[in-house]
Amino acid sequence: MRVMYLVKSNHPGPPTPELGEAMQKLAEREVKAGRMLDNGGLMPISTGAQVRIADDKLSLIDGPFIEAKEVVGGFAIFELRDKEEAIAMATEFMQLHKDLMPGWYGTCEIRFFATPPHNH
Amino acid sequence: MLRDVPLAEDLTQEALVAALEHWPRDGVPERPGAWLMATAKRRALDQLRRGKMLSRKHQMIAQELEQREQTMPDPDLDDDIGDEMLRLIFTACHPRLSREARAALALRMICGLTTPEIARAFLVPEATIAQRITRAKRSLSESGLAYEPPRSPELPQRLSSVLEVIYLIFNEGYTAARGDDWLRPQLCNEALRLGRALAAIMSQEAEVHGLLALMELNASRQSARIDDAGDPILLADQDRNRWDRLQIRRGLQALARAYALNGAGGFYALQAAIIACHARAAAYADTDWQLIASLYGHLVALAPSPVIELNRAVAVGMAEGPAAALVIVDRLRGEAALKSYHLLPSVRGDLLQKLGRCEEARAEFETAAALTANRRERELLNRRAGAAAKMT
Numbered sequence: 326m327r328v329m330y331l332v333k334s335n336h337p338g339p340p341t342p343e344l345g346e347a348m349q350k351l352a353e354r355e356v357k358a359g360r361m362l363d364n365g366g367l368m369p370i371s372t373g374a375q376v377r378i379a380d381d382k383l384s385l386i387d388g389p390f391i392e393a394k395e396v397v398g399g400f401a402i403f404e405l406r407d408k409e410e411a412i413a414m415a416t417e418f419m420q421l422h423k424d425l426m427p428g429w430y431g432t433c434e435i436r437f438f439a440t441p442p443h444n445h
Numbered sequence: 446m447l448r449d450v451p452l453a454e455d456l457t458q459e460a461l462v463a464a465l466e467h468w469p470r471d472g473v474p475e476r477p478g479a480w481l482m483a484t485a486k487r488r489a490l491d492q493l494r495r496g497k498m499l500s501r502k503h504q505m506i507a508q509e510l511e512q513r514e515q516t517m518p519d520p521d522l523d524d525d526i527g528d529e530m531l532r533l534i535f536t537a538c539h540p541r542l543s544r545e546a547r548a549a550l551a552l553r554m555i556c557g558l559t560t561p562e563i564a565r566a567f568l569v570p571e572a573t574i575a576q577r578i579t580r581a582k583r584s585l586s587e588s589g590l591a592y593e594p595p596r597s598p599e600l601p602q603r604l605s606s607v608l609e610v611i612y613l614i615f616n617e618g619y620t621a622a623r624g625d626d627w628l629r630p631q632l633c634n635e636a637l638r639l640g641r642a643l644a645a646i647m648s649q650e651a652e653v654h655g656l657l658a659l660m661e662l663n664a665s666r667q668s669a670r671i672d673d674a675g676d677p678i679l680l681a682d683q684d685r686n687r688w689d690r691l692q693i694r695r696g697l698q699a700l701a702r703a704y705a706l707n708g709a710g711g712f713y714a715l716q717a718a719i720i721a722c723h724a725r726a727a728a729y730a731d732t733d734w735q736l737i738a739s740l741y742g743h744l745v746a747l748a749p750s751p752v753i754e755l756n757r758a759v760a761v762g763m764a765e766g767p768a769a770a771l772v773i774v775d776r777l778r779g780e781a782a783l784k785s786y787h788l789l790p791s792v793r794g795d796l797l798q799k800l801g802r803c804e805e806a807r808a809e810f811e812t813a814a815a816l817t818a819n820r821r822e823r824e825l826l827n828r829r830a831g832a833a834a835k836m837t
Contacts, residue, residue, distance in 0.1 A: 357527055359641030362691060402691065404634065 334431025651708020658717035661696030787816035
């Protein structure tokens with residue numbers, strides 16, 4: 326099953342070098358194991374824009390943005406066998422944050438793709 | 446489903462650890478791939494938890510496994526997966542083993558599938574798979590093979606043996622029909638995982654990327670190629686919105702890597718390039734048949750086969766018209782290998798009909814209908830024969 330991980334936080338600042346290195350190693354391992362298909366980090370909300378519809382009106386919001394509680398900072402797409410494997414992966418990823426960047430807080434959201442490419 | 450005895454056997458005797466112990470003594474690695482074993486055991490535990498069959502016996506086995514797992518180191522981020530994985534792949538897929546044995550061993554040892562799972566996936570009795578695995582292991586240990594990836598002189602042969610097995614596993618899953626045991630299509634994912642892993646580890650081998658491209662591109666059509674009744678949907682009729690874009694992108698990237706490594710002429714890369722022509726066409730009418738016909742030309746030169754030549758004829762027919770294709774098909778009519786191959790008269794009938802030679806077309810469709818084992822295909826061919834008869 327295909328899964329997307331959305332890493333959300335509003336903890337300021339970049340990851341510590343130790344965390345960065347560990348995440349890099351984890352990513353390399355998962356690519357080598359044939360599980361990770363894609364991943365990426367996202368720039369802060371303030372550098373982007375939003376096109377919205379409210380009350381049937383289309384509008385462009387180019388900032389400033391109201392600070393959301395948790396903002397998506399990165400994503401990864403995996404092909405995994407089941408939900409258990411998906412949770413184990415996220416737990417390992419978050420454990421790295423806990424160990425290597427004390428004080429960091431956030432959520433790793435696990436979302437399965439709606440139309441699985443394979444029929445099971 | 447898993448039953449007590451085979452499961453117990455599987456978990457105790459077939460465990461990866463045990464397998465490694467029985468291999469040539471000096472071949473056993475210093476660091477026996479902790480992550481691989483952890484994966485295999487997690488799979489086993491999953492099996493036990495998942496199936497709503499937690500009899501006491503199963504619980505005992507699970508407990509025992511869990512206790513053992515605690516003494517087993519967790520996969521370490523510093524572990525070099527690459528070397529360990531490579532050794533396993535090249536050993537499980539050794540050319541001295543039969544294709545079937547290689548496939549079973551790879552699924553058992555690398556993917557962590559249980560023997561009953563492999564049997565279900567390949568639609569063969571459990572005992573057959575168990576025997577294949579046991580014999581394969583014995584054969585490997587008796588031969589005293591070094592448990593290591595091959596050195597350069599033997600690499601091409603050893604690698605081609607590995608790629609063949611991965612593709613065999615993939616195709617088993619790919620030809621599975623909807624309604625089959627879910628484990629069959631799951632084989633595609635296992636093969637893809639192996640292919641991706643191999644591409645990451647052996648990143649300089651063009652054909653590894655070629656095979657990965659072929660599998661990614663084929664798999665990208667998986668959900669569009671079978672209808673709700675389980676019948677195949679022809680390429681021309683597939684809803685291309687249901688093709689998996691992420692997988693297509695990965696397939697095209699892998700193909701580009703094969704090309705960059707001067708691998709455009711490889712056996713798998715050529716096949717991947719043909720599928721890529723379809724993947725790049727937004728609609729069936731946009732298909733670059735000229736390029737497909739030329740790629741088939743290279744493929745048939747590399748691996749002469751009347752079936753590939755027949756495929757080339759179809760592409761030539763689309764690119765240049767039915768007359769040019771008929772010349773190729775007529776050359777194939779004497780081929781012994783195609784004597785009872787229903788697609789030969791089926792293709793020939795289609796070309797004849799397009800050329801207005803309807804009576805001959807009808808006869809070909811009837812021949813094809815009599816040759817096919819597939820009921821729905823037979824119905825379709827009989828309908829075409831009937832339609833051709835009306836036009837005469």
